[in-house]
Amino acid sequence: MTDMAVKPAPAPARSAPAPRPRxxxxxxxxxxxxxxxxxxxxxxxxxxxxxxxxxxxxxxxxxxxxxxxxxxxxxxxxFAAILGGASDLTGALVNSVLIAVATTIVSIPLALLAAYAFSRYRFPGHRGMLLAIVATQFIPGVAIALPFLTLFRSLGLIDTHLALVVVNLSLVVPYITWLLKGFVDGLPIEIEEAARLDGCGQVSLLWRVITPLAAPGIFVAAVFSFLLSWNEFLFPTFLARTDASTLPVALMTLVLPEGVAWGQMAAAGLLVMAPMLIMALLVRKHFAEGMTMGAVK
Amino acid sequence: MVATTVPPPRPRSRMRKHAVPYLHLAPALLAVVLTTVYPLVSALITSFRHWRLNETREAGEFVGLEQYQRVFTDDTFFNSALVTLQFTVISVVLSVGLGLGIALILNNRTRLSALTKALLILPFAVAPALKGFSWRFMLNPDTGVYDQMLDTVLPFADDINWLGDPFWALMVIALTEVWGWAPLIALMLLGGLNSISPEVREAATIDGANAWQRFWRVTFPLLRPLLLIVIFLKAVFSVKIFDQVVTTTGGGPGRATESLNFFAYSQGFTFLDIGYASAVSWVIVLVLGVLATMYLIAMAKQEAK
Structure with a gap:
């Protein structure tokens, strides 16, 4: 009250053009x-x-x-030329889809279980194993592809879908385990505690509580898993050159002795990249943190 | 004691106490060990053995460190090591530099920036092998669209046969990488820029710092740990460069773009010398191991903050 009385009258300030701060x-x-x-x-x-x-x-x-x-x-x-025409890539397209889908279906349950363990429990080796998971991303592809080349040759598995799905796991499982751990970390633990009090066992807890709650994360992980196997080039170059060859490797067949068939290359390229561009836009919020395995949040 | 609905914890052994998480981990662990540890160990053993697939189906005799000695006296190996080093430096500098530039330009709330940010991830989603073909097409010295644009702006560029020149061929492969990585790095750095509170910069502005000083004295120091992580990450992926080498130059002209991974590939897959290729691949593992350790340390420091 007294303050107001002491304040000088604002009138002069109002009449003068106020100096604008900006x-x-x-x-x-x-x-x-x-x-x-x-x-x-x-x-x-x-x-x-x-x-x-x-x-x-x-x-x-x-x-x-x-x-x-x-x-x-x-x-x-x-498109007619690469889809059933002169330089048919339909087989490679089917291979790419089958291998990416199979890799994703196999990886997600493994990674979700592991992510849950990393997120909800502390156990001896916790930090070491997490670091090891990040470290796998630094292994050069040749050091994985060469031993599998000789192994699959002796097993008669060279140039099969199975061979590529197996080696793809080396890329995908560590990667999406890390990704899913981030998502499970974000789930409120109270829901799990309530479910346990209601007598929910571990299996149904994972299936009925965690899986639906983590669904958005599982979706992102599935997209990344699909994208990684779809774009993979080194593994199929070593292990599946013809029958099970995927689209990126099959692009090489458009490099002809007389030169590259650029029109068809572009059409095949559009086939390779269009689905990935759509997927990338779907999960774009997770890309920066996804690619660095959580180093950048 | 008063009866509760929750059973009291029973005393358990150390192993049983942790049985639940280990059981959850087992399937993923098995998959990762089988697909990463097994091949690494197998390649290490093979690197001490003589094994040419065109001579024998099975691995031959142990030759000790012979193949590692061969690696370190092989000029073509040193060439690929040098090529990889040059490529790594070029692509890290360009990707991180350009990425930082993009991040600073887009670090505002206009609608155009928001749209651009949303589209930044697109190049990274393009298969690297395809990036190689795409840039090879656009830089075709006679008909490529980028070649013609550059020829218009820079008259001297008219004479450059991009993939036929040792220096430019490596630059083109680096550019395919930069195209994918610079926007992604910009996204990561934008995340970092967002976490710098505007008050800090306002305070600097009030203290009379100009834009240049604000960047070097305020933004850059706060961004530095993140930049370090990004640099290591890009370096690791650059050392592993393979796809675009195959789809742009095939290692040429001569051996000017033969990266380490490509060298190991040609020894193993083209010349079928599995023993020697395994030794080369283990040298790459060790190089990346050093980089990975530095990366993990940088990451742990960032996490500690």
Missing amino acids: RRPGGWAIVRAALRVLATLAILFFVLFPILWMALTAFKPARDAFSTAVVFAPTLDN
Whole structure:
């Protein structure tokens, strides 16, 4: 009360034009904003152009494949050629799908169980095993592919789906275990405690409580698992060159003695990348932390 | 004692106490051991044995360290080590530098930035093998769209046969990597930039720091642990470069783009010298082991904060 009385009358301040704390966007600010927009557009160009160019080339008729023309009569010839036509890649496409699906179906339950153990229990070797899981990502592919090359040769498993699913586990299981651990860490433990008090056993707890709660995480893990096996190139290069070869390796068959069939390559490329681009957009919020195994949150 | 609904904990042995988590871990552990530890050990044993697949089906006699001696006297191995080192430095510098630039440009709340951020992950989702083909196509010295753009801007670029020149061929492979990684690194760094409270920067502004000083004195030090992690991560993946070497140059011109992984691959798969290739692959394991240890230490430090 007394404070108010002491305060000087605000009247003079009001009549005078109040000094604005922020100046109106003047010359500098406009230049800076414009530069920022230009730089952002340059980033968009850098990121998107190779993708758009491949998509465009895929629909170009043969005579335009090498031109930089943006206007042309679109055709599906290239897709016809790789899907049942002269340079058929249908087999590789089917292989890619089968192997990625099988890898995902096998990996998810293993990884979810392990993630749950890492998240909910402390036990001797906890930290060591977690570190080991991160460390597996640093193993060079050749050191895994070479021994499996000789092993699968003697077992008669070279160039089979099974061979690729097995080696893919080395990439996928550690990776999604780490990913799922993050998700299980985020689940409130109270629900589990309540379920246990209600007499829920461990198996039904995992199946009826954890799995539905972790469903969004399982979805993200499935997407990453699919993406990793789909894009894998080194393993099929060593272990499945023909019968079980996947799409990225089968692209090599479009490199012909007379040159690369770029139109068909672009069409096949679109087939390889389009599903992954969609999947990446679906899980984009988890990409940065996903790729670094939780180092960056 | 008063009866409770929860049974009192029974005394258990150490092993039984932890039986539940171990049982949960067992299947994944088995899969990981079978697909990573088994091949690593197997490759180590093979690296001490003579084994050419074109001579014998089974592994031959033990030759001790002979094949490791061969590795370290093999000029073509040293060439691939040097190529890998150059490639790693180029791609780390370009990816992290460009990634940081992208992050700083997009570190605002405009709609255009939000859209760009959402699209940043796209290149990383493209199969690396395909990235190789795509850039090889765009940099075709006669018809490639990037080649023609560059020729317009830089007249001297007209004479460059991108994949036929030893320096540029390695640069092109690095660019395919940078295309995927720089945007991803930008995303990671944007996460870090977000966690820097705006008050810190406002305080610096009030103290009269200009944009340049604010970056080097405030933003950069706070971002440094994250940058370190990103650099190690990119370095590890660069040392493992393989896919794009196969799909752009096949190691050429000459041996100018033969990376370590590609060298091990050609020894094992093309020349069928499994013993020697195993020794080479274990040298790569050790190199990456050093990098991985540094990475894990950097990560542990970051976690401790």
